[in-house]
Amino acid sequence: MKHRAKPRPTQQPSYIFQVESLSHEGRGIAHYGSHPDHPADKQGKKVFISYALPGETVKAQITHAVKRLEEADAIQLLSEASTFRVEPKCPHFKSCGGCNMQHIHPDEQIRLKQDVLKSHLQHFAGIQPEEWLPPLRSLREDYRRKARIGVRYLPHKDQLVVGFRERQTNKLTSIDRCLVLDQEFGSITRLKQLLQSLTAKAAIGHIELAMGDCDIALTVRHTEKLNTEDVNRLKQFALDRGWQLYLQDAGPDSLKRMDDENAEMRLHYRLNDFDVAFGFNPHDFTQVNSTINPQMVKLACDLLDLKQGERVLDLFCGLGNFSLPLARCVGATGQVVGVEGSEDMVQRGAENAERNDLGQLKFFSQDLTKDFSHHSWANQGFDALLIDPPRAGAEEIMHYMPNFGAKRIVYVSCNPATLARDAGLLVQQGYRLIKAGVMDMFTHTGHVESIALFEKDNEIND
Numbered sequence: 001m002k003h004r005a006k007p008r009p010t011q012q013p014s015y016i017f018q019v020e021s022l023s024h025e026g027r028g029i030a031h032y033g034s035h036p037d038h039p040a041d042k043q044g045k046k047v048f049i050s051y052a053l054p055g056e057t058v059k060a061q062i063t064h065a066v067k068r069l070e071e072a073d074a075i076q077l078l079s080e081a082s083t084f085r086v087e088p089k090c091p092h093f094k095s096c097g098g099c100n101m102q103h104i105h106p107d108e109q110i111r112l113k114q115d116v117l118k119s120h121l122q123h124f125a126g127i128q129p130e131e132w133l134p135p136l137r138s139l140r141e142d143y144r145r146k147a148r149i150g151v152r153y154l155p156h157k158d159q160l161v162v163g164f165r166e167r168q169t170n171k172l173t174s175i176d177r178c179l180v181l182d183q184e185f186g187s188i189t190r191l192k193q194l195l196q197s198l199t200a201k202a203a204i205g206h207i208e209l210a211m212g213d214c215d216i217a218l219t220v221r222h223t224e225k226l227n228t229e230d231v232n233r234l235k236q237f238a239l240d241r242g243w244q245l246y247l248q249d250a251g252p253d254s255l256k257r258m259d260d261e262n263a264e265m266r267l268h269y270r271l272n273d274f275d276v277a278f279g280f281n282p283h284d285f286t287q288v289n290s291t292i293n294p295q296m297v298k299l300a301c302d303l304l305d306l307k308q309g310e311r312v313l314d315l316f317c318g319l320g321n322f323s324l325p326l327a328r329c330v331g332a333t334g335q336v337v338g339v340e341g342s343e344d345m346v347q348r349g350a351e352n353a354e355r356n357d358l359g360q361l362k363f364f365s366q367d368l369t370k371d372f373s374h375h376s377w378a379n380q381g382f383d384a385l386l387i388d389p390p391r392a393g394a395e396e397i398m399h400y401m402p403n404f405g406a407k408r409i410v411y412v413s414c415n416p417a418t419l420a421r422d423a424g425l426l427v428q429q430g431y432r433l434i435k436a437g438v439m440d441m442f443t444h445t446g447h448v449e450s451i452a453l454f455e456k457d458n459e460i461n462d
Contacts, residue, residue, distance in 0.1 A: 013062055014060060014061040015060060016037065018034045020054060026104060027048045027052070046070075047069065049074050050073045050100070053081075053103075055083075056078075057077075060073060061073055090102060095173040097166055098444075098445070109444070110135050113135075113438045116448050117416045120419070123420065126424070128433070130435065132435070134437065136296060136440060142179065142183045143288070144178075145288055151172075151195060151204045151205060151207060152172050162188060180444065182290070185216060194237050204220060205221040210286075212267035215267050216241070217267055217282035219247075219255070220247055225249065246265070252283065264279075266279040267279070271293075274325040274328045276352075276358075278352050289443075296439055297321065298325075300322060300386060300451065303410050303453040306330050306334075306383075309334045312334070312335070312336045313384075314336060314387075315387040316394070320348070320353065320361070322388065327353070340363065340366070341367045343365045346365040368397055383405075387409065388412040389413070392418060393419065395422060399429070401426060402429050402430065411454065412449075431456055431457060432454065434455050
């Protein structure tokens with residue numbers, strides 16, 4: 001029986017577009033109808049064009065189409081470049097799925113993120129702050145202190161691909177260096193050579209890098225047991241660099257430190273403005289930007305304007321990134337309560353409080369998406385409150401906010417849409433949005449980190 005050859009994939013068409021504006025994630029927005037070669041049946045249809053900027057005329061190839069919109073990649077610039085176009089420094093810019101806004105001037109990136117926050121507050125809550133805060137900006141290009149790097153074995157080549165996911169696919173882009181990773185581990189070439197030399201290289205799933213102020217951890221996740229020779233190679237690589245080495249072959253409980261099996265599994269960082277030090281597990285959640293985090297914590301504490309002896313509640317507190325500085329602000333006569341869903345993080349927070357001699361700081365484990373009204377910590381009454389929820393926000397908690405009694409609330413957010421939604425709920429509960437602003441936690445990406453100050457509206461509630 002004859003076999004039919006597989007049909008070759010049809011190449012998507014390309015068209016000329018005039019770019020009108022920029023989407024929230026940094027893609028150019030255009031519409032069919034602005035050029036004579038556009039199909040008549042697509043007139044007025046919106047197109048999101050990667051790598052294109054407002055005011056430019058580009059030739060773009062369609063990559064995805066649905067009923068109401070299409071997506072495309074700019075493949076040729078046909079006009080003068082936008083005034084805020086810059087040349088990306090990274091050679092992997094168009095293939096790697098990471099820094100999708102690297103072709104946009106940093107000032108314009110900040111302005112775009114500010115516009116995202118403004119438009120979300122207006123759309124979801126119909127409000128604007130009484131004052132816009134100046135943005136917090138990253139002080140260095142190589143800002144990332146944590147990264148998960150994919151590893152994929154190609155059996156037909158007996159070779160590993162080590163890198164990050166390509167944009168909108170599960171494929172990996174092989175990289176030798178990442179410019180936004182801290183320079184201490186930004187060069188990945190020798191790490192790739194090490195992994196390629198392993199007997200069990202096909203069993204490596206991915207690697208993780210994490211960094212404290214003066215220490216670095218390399219975690220190798222593998223799907224089958226590594227032989228002694230492979231383990232010794234990994235150990236020597238770590239010892240030569242003064243890194244900690246961890247192996248993990250299953251869930252979190254399988255994590256083992258290998259460079260010094262008797263040492264604790266901890267990295268460390270300090271917040272010098274508050275004279276506090278933190279210990280954390282390499283896989284704990286910590287803020288990735290080493291220059292924004294100290295600025296963010298100081299801004300949050302300044303906005304709360306805490307006095308000695310006040311009581312503060314820190315919700316979704318993690319390992320105490322805000323809790324410990326808050327405890328310094330209120331002094332030994334005050335009290336800070338940190339609440340977090342992860343028992344491991346609560347334990348880490350308690351260890352950090354003890355290490356810093358902060359007896360006025362207590363941590364509690366609680367799933368904050370469930371009813372907590374019967375717990376003693378929720379009924380103590382507080383002068384101020386800080387909340388730093390995950391991307392889903394804290395909708396379930398908003399109705400309870402007046403019960404805490406806090407006059408001032410600082411809300412730190414990694415999702416402007418859920419911040420705006422929750423801001424509207426806080427206004428309904430009698431709070432005013434006093435100040436808001438963005439923080440460039442993830443430079444060259446469309447991720448928007450923001451902060452907002454709310455105060456109790458005494459005119460409504462007295």
